[in-house]
Amino acid sequence: MTWYEICRYDHLQPEFGMSALVGDRVVALFRTRDDELFAVGGVDPFCGAGVISRGIVGDRAGEPVVASPMLKQVFSLRTGRCLDAPEAGLPVYPVRRRDEVVEVAVG
Amino acid sequence: MTRTVVVIGHGMVGHRLVERLRERDTSGDWQVVVLAEEDRPAYDRVALSSYLDGKSAADLSLVDGGFLADPRVQLRLGTAVTGIDRTGRTVSTSDGSVIGYDALVLATGSRPFVPPVPGHDLDGCYVYRTIDDLDAIRDAATEGRPGVVVGGGLLGLEAANALRLLGMTAHVVEMAPHLMPLQVDEGGGQVLSRLVEDVGLRVHCGTATQSIDGRDGRVCSVTLGDGTVVDTDLVVFSAGVRPRDELAEAAGLERGERGGFLVDERCRTADDRVWAVGECAAVEGRCYGLVAPGYAMADVVVDQLLDEGPGTFPGADLSTKLKLLGVDVASFGDAHGSTAGALEVVYANNAAGTYAKLVLSDDAQVLLGGVLVGDAGAFSVLRPLVGRELPAPPEQLLLPTGSGADTGALPADATVCSCNNVSKQDIAAAISEHGLGDVAAVKSCTKAGTSCGSCVPMLKNLLAECGVSTSNALCEHFRQTRAELFEIVRATGISTFSELVDRHGTGRGCDICKPAVASILAGLGHGHVLDGEQAGLQDTNDRFLANMQRNGTYSVVPRVPGGEITPDKLIVLGEVARDFGLYTKITGGQRIDLFGARVEQLPAIWRRLVDAGFESGHAYGKALRTVKSCVGNDWCRYGVQDSVSMAIRLELRYRGLRAPHKIKAGVSGCARECAEARGKDFGVIATERGWNLYVGGNGGFRPRHAELLAADLDDDELVRLVDRFLMFYVRTADRLQRTAAWIESLDGGLEHVREVVVEDSLGIAADLEEAMRRHVEDYRDEWAGVLADPDKLARFVSFVNAPEAPDPTVSFVEQRGQIRPAPVDLPLPAVPSRS
Ligand code: SRM
Ligand SMILES: Cc1cc2nc3c(=O)[nH]c(=O)nc-3n(C[C@H](O)[C@H](O)[C@H](O)COP(=O)(O)OP(=O)(O)OC[C@H]3O[C@@H](n4cnc5c(N)ncnc54)[C@H](O)[C@@H]3O)c2cc1C
Ligand code: SF4
Ligand code: FES
Numbered sequence: 001m002t003w004y005e006i007c008r009y010d011h012l013q014p015e016f017g018m019s020a021l022v023g024d025r026v027v028a029l030f031r032t033r034d035d036e037l038f039a040v041g042g043v044d045p046f047c048g049a050g051v052i053s054r055g056i057v058g059d060r061a062g063e064p065v066v067a068s069p070m071l072k073q074v075f076s077l078r079t080g081r082c083l084d085a086p087e088a089g090l091p092v093y094p095v096r097r098r099d100e101v102v103e104v105a106v107g
Numbered sequence: 108m109t110r111t112v113v114v115i116g117h118g119m120v121g122h123r124l125v126e127r128l129r130e131r132d133t134s135g136d137w138q139v140v141v142l143a144e145e146d147r148p149a150y151d152r153v154a155l156s157s158y159l160d161g162k163s164a165a166d167l168s169l170v171d172g173g174f175l176a177d178p179r180v181q182l183r184l185g186t187a188v189t190g191i192d193r194t195g196r197t198v199s200t201s202d203g204s205v206i207g208y209d210a211l212v213l214a215t216g217s218r219p220f221v222p223p224v225p226g227h228d229l230d231g232c233y234v235y236r237t238i239d240d241l242d243a244i245r246d247a248a249t250e251g252r253p254g255v256v257v258g259g260g261l262l263g264l265e266a267a268n269a270l271r272l273l274g275m276t277a278h279v280v281e282m283a284p285h286l287m288p289l290q291v292d293e294g295g296g297q298v299l300s301r302l303v304e305d306v307g308l309r310v311h312c313g314t315a316t317q318s319i320d321g322r323d324g325r326v327c328s329v330t331l332g333d334g335t336v337v338d339t340d341l342v343v344f345s346a347g348v349r350p351r352d353e354l355a356e357a358a359g360l361e362r363g364e365r366g367g368f369l370v371d372e373r374c375r376t377a378d379d380r381v382w383a384v385g386e387c388a389a390v391e392g393r394c395y396g397l398v399a400p401g402y403a404m405a406d407v408v409v410d411q412l413l414d415e416g417p418g419t420f421p422g423a424d425l426s427t428k429l430k431l432l433g434v435d436v437a438s439f440g441d442a443h444g445s446t447a448g449a450l451e452v453v454y455a456n457n458a459a460g461t462y463a464k465l466v467l468s469d470d471a472q473v474l475l476g477g478v479l480v481g482d483a484g485a486f487s488v489l490r491p492l493v494g495r496e497l498p499a500p501p502e503q504l505l506l507p508t509g510s511g512a513d514t515g516a517l518p519a520d521a522t523v524c525s526c527n528n529v530s531k532q533d534i535a536a537a538i539s540e541h542g543l544g545d546v547a548a549v550k551s552c553t554k555a556g557t558s559c560g561s562c563v564p565m566l567k568n569l570l571a572e573c574g575v576s577t578s579n580a581l582c583e584h585f586r587q588t589r590a591e592l593f594e595i596v597r598a599t600g601i602s603t604f605s606e607l608v609d610r611h612g613t614g615r616g617c618d619i620c621k622p623a624v625a626s627i628l629a630g631l632g633h634g635h636v637l638d639g640e641q642a643g644l645q646d647t648n649d650r651f652l653a654n655m656q657r658n659g660t661y662s663v664v665p666r667v668p669g670g671e672i673t674p675d676k677l678i679v680l681g682e683v684a685r686d687f688g689l690y691t692k693i694t695g696g697q698r699i700d701l702f703g704a705r706v707e708q709l710p711a712i713w714r715r716l717v718d719a720g721f722e723s724g725h726a727y728g729k730a731l732r733t734v735k736s737c738v739g740n741d742w743c744r745y746g747v748q749d750s751v752s753m754a755i756r757l758e759l760r761y762r763g764l765r766a767p768h769k770i771k772a773g774v775s776g777c778a779r780e781c782a783e784a785r786g787k788d789f790g791v792i793a794t795e796r797g798w799n800l801y802v803g804g805n806g807g808f809r810p811r812h813a814e815l816l817a818a819d820l821d822d823d824e825l826v827r828l829v830d831r832f833l834m835f836y837v838r839t840a841d842r843l844q845r846t847a848a849w850i851e852s853l854d855g856g857l858e859h860v861r862e863v864v865v866e867d868s869l870g871i872a873a874d875l876e877e878a879m880r881r882h883v884e885d886y887r888d889e890w891a892g893v894l895a896d897p898d899k900l901a902r903f904v905s906f907v908n909a910p911e912a913p914d915p916t917v918s919f920v921e922q923r924g925q926i927r928p929a930p931v932d933l934p935l936p937a938v939p940s941r942s
Binding site: 004005006007011012013014015016018019020021022024026029032033043047048049050051054055056057058059060061062064065067069070072074085086 | 172175176583584605614615616617618620621622640642643644645646647648650651655657658659902905906907908909912914915916917931
């Protein structure tokens with residue numbers, strides 16, 4: 001597993017996702033309002049488009065989620081699981097803040 | 108030790124049985140194997156017709172993720188049972204497997220009966236039972252053509268309505284002298300015929316279908332007993348059902364006299380390990396074609412599997428209530444007055460098109476049954492009273508009661524939900540014991556209201572009676588409606604979502620409340636939609652001020668007010684499209700759409716457009732879209748007013764106005780209506796004396812014509828009324844409610860709108876006009892705003908760590924000399940629908 005530097009921490013606004021290219025992988029990065037960081041796969045499994053980072057961030061019964069902007073399925077940011085269709089999901093990547101930099105690990 | 112129960116058929120009743128067993132078998136005694144012939148898990152067959160009226164297969168599904176994931180249940184779709192070996196206690200299936208059982212439940216339902224008229228097997232003949240049937244009918248339907256439904260019962264009328272929804276002219280052929288002979292009497296049938304003919308059905312009663320005539324193996328017409336020939340290529344049979352008991356023979360199980368697996372009052376066949384439930388069961392010889400008795404049978408069998416409860420079928424209430432083609436029909440109890448000495452009281456109002464009959468005991472004290480046509484508001488109150496003394500004179504019970512769901516008069520043990528056999532006291536107890544707060548909670552806790560839905564109004568009233576006010580909550584984060592939130596924001600001056608959710612909601616919001624609040628904030632003039640925190644509230648379309656397309660690229664639609672455009676501007680659009688390689692199309696809204704822009708290209712594209720004098724067309728927003736116009740009296744020899752100038756004036760005035768849903772408008776220069784103004788949220792049609800203003804129209808899924816709000820207005824009067832109308836809508840409508848639905852939802856409908864907007868009955872007109880004046884004054888082009896702000900521009904990158912790198916998931920192919928998204932080849936999960 002390798003950690004990749006992605007961007008400055010203050011580049012990532014709360015509840016406003018960003019897309020990153022890690023190797024050839026599209027990764028969606030999120031910072032919640034209480035400053036927790038999440039990184040999940042950026043490609044919507046229902047349409048194949050790399051749009052997950054552009055979805056609305058919020059919660060479902062307390063679980064942090066993002067809704068795909070394409071057809072509005074909701075995914076857990078913690079597990080990547082699609083809460084509207086349990087057979088679908090997104091990969092989840094380790095993410096951390098090191099000083100002022102956000103890093104993502106892919107294996 | 109665990110035992111295995113095999114359930115044959117995953118229809119409504121089979122599913123109910125498995126659900127109940129999962130709930131009640133807390134010690135995990137039973138392992139369940141469900142063998143389902145259809146390719147999809149159980150769905151709501153009762154609501155099947157709504158599949159052609161906007162519901163998707165996912166909406167109809169009865170199965171949730173918990174069910175599919177339950178290790179105690181194995182569901183095998185597309186697997187029909189072909190044989191039963193009762194000695195070896197196994198069943199064999201179409202895919203060749205053999206499965207052992209300790210208990211076996213037959214839940215195979217019915218098949219539609221197709222009468223053996225000549226030609227019944229031609230191509231173009233369908234039945235109406237499964238989602239697949241409906242798909243086939245939809246594929247075969249041709250708009251504007253006649254279609255024939257054989258059978259004028261409940262299902263026949265549903266099928267006829269389906270054809271109507273598909274744009275066909277539906278002919279219904281019924282052998283009996285009137286429609287729905289099983290449920291309603293002659294008088295009711297007559298009223299029903301008139302009402303359904305009013306909505307475009309052709310009814311042929313008292314005549315048989317003589318033959319279905321073919322050409323080259325396909326239906327070309329239908330000949331009736333009375334000599335009528337209907338030219339058609341689509342026939343739907345809806346002439347009753349027959350139990351699916353074909354497994355009886357091989358298994359050596361006995362059939363009822365009229366078919367069906369013969370079972371006793373415990374739903375058991377002669378073999379004490381084999382039960383039958385639902386439409387395939389002949390309980391003591393009798394089959395039931397409704398879901399409620401089937402559910403009761405499922406409960407009876409679960410009782411026996413768990414060795415609990417009496418386990419006998421209590422008999423069934425065969426009441427029906429439905430709304431067909433907008434017509435209420437209900438029948439309950441002894442609807443045909445067959446009890447000895449029964450008295451009938453009939454109230455018919457031919458002008459209003461309503462018919463009501465109550466069947467009373469010989470002393471006129473006890474309600475035995477009844478028929479309601481045209482207005483079935485009284486059904487939910489009357490049905491539980493069957494077999495009881497009337498609490499009030501009959502005519503009083505029939506009077507329109509508003510919601511028609513006055514539960515106060517009901518005795519505590521009266522059944523409120525007869526589909527699921529739940530009484531008033533059961534529901535009241537559940538509400539107070541579990542602190543239930545809304546209809547959804549009552550449904551999931553008691554199951555009441557989960558089948559045909561006709562008791563739902565009573566559930567609302569019961570909640571109110573128990574002192575619970577029901578919720579119109581926007582979503583799980585806000586208890587309030589959109590209109591209430593609008594008032595809160597307006598009164599408190601709160602200007603961010605965070606503050607609003609902290610003070611008036613819970614959690615962190617979602618894709619429902621965030622865009623709704625964003626629209627409220629924008630409507631109250633809280634700055635650019637991408638300012639600060641507001642950016643994260645926006646649907647992706649608003650976030651990038653462009654419409655997302657299927658491959659994640661965007662379309663660009665500059666405003667072309669009134670559809671008027673100079674040659675120079677047209678050339679600029681062409682040049683921009685060419686230089687950025689965009690697909691170009693003229694839209695249905697009189698402007699030009701440029702497709703296939705990547706996020707990172709949007710600023711450069713808009714730089715060019717803004718420099719050439721274009722501005723955002725808000726094709727992405729819940730906002731004013733276009734004001735369509737015809738050429739009007741400048742050019743047209745019929746025109747009586749200058750429709751183009753008026754359209755441009757209106758479009759420039761309301762551009763950027765954020766609303767609960769999109770707003771479209773049109774202005775036509777004369778009554779020929781070339782701008783289709785009456786298909787718009789507000790439409791203006793020129794008269795010799797000025798303008799007529801129409802409101803509440805739309806195209807789309809449920810097209811509707813706008814209705815006249817005020818006539819012969821001069822220019823300024825027109826603008827003033829539109830100002831008031833739009834602001835009133837923006838303030839009070841629900842999220843995603845277009846003007847038509849909003850007007851319908853208001854108490855008093857269009858009349859109320861007229862009172863408020865034209866007559867100023869609430870005294871708010873000046874306030875509404877002032878709000879619009881501020882909107883007009885504060886309007887700034889959103890795209891110019893982005894281009895002038897480096898922080899906002901910084902968001903238009905493909906990747907935060909590689910801002911210029913093209914997105915590898917985007918690719919195009921060429922078609923007719925332009926690009927289009929390359930087809931995606933993915934093992935895609937089925938798309939669940941959320942709206
Ligand atoms: C581009 C266009 C089709 C075309 O090539 O002609 C179009 C395209 C879309 N329409 Fe439309 N509609 C377009 C004219 C219409 C019209 C005709 C008209 O406006 O005169 C109608 C029927 C009239 C009406 O709205 O009452 C129409 C009825 C709809 C509806 C159904 C609305 C309803 O109330 O039922 C939707 C769905 C929605 O808004 O929820 C919709 C939604 C959409 C969306 C936004 C779907 C989406 O979410 O991606 C499409 C994206 C547009 C884009 O990417 O730019 N579109 N759409 C037309 C753009 C007009 C414009 O210049 O702005
Ligand atoms: C359009 C329509 C409207 C209706 N409206 C109403 C209404 O308003 N109120 C009301 O009470 N009822 C209504 N009904 C009737 C209601 O849908 C049925 O009573 C109910 O579905 C019966 O449930 P069931 O489980 O017995 O049969 P079904 O729901 O028909 O399920 C039986 C299932 O078993 C499967 N099956 C059959 N044989 C085999 C086999 N050998 N192996 C494996 N699987 C098999 C079938 O494919 C089917 O999926 C309506 C029906 C239709 C079609
Ligand atoms: S609506 Fe009347 S004025 Fe306008 S183009 Fe048509 S005919 Fe001419
Ligand atoms: S009466 Fe049918 S759901 Fe309650």
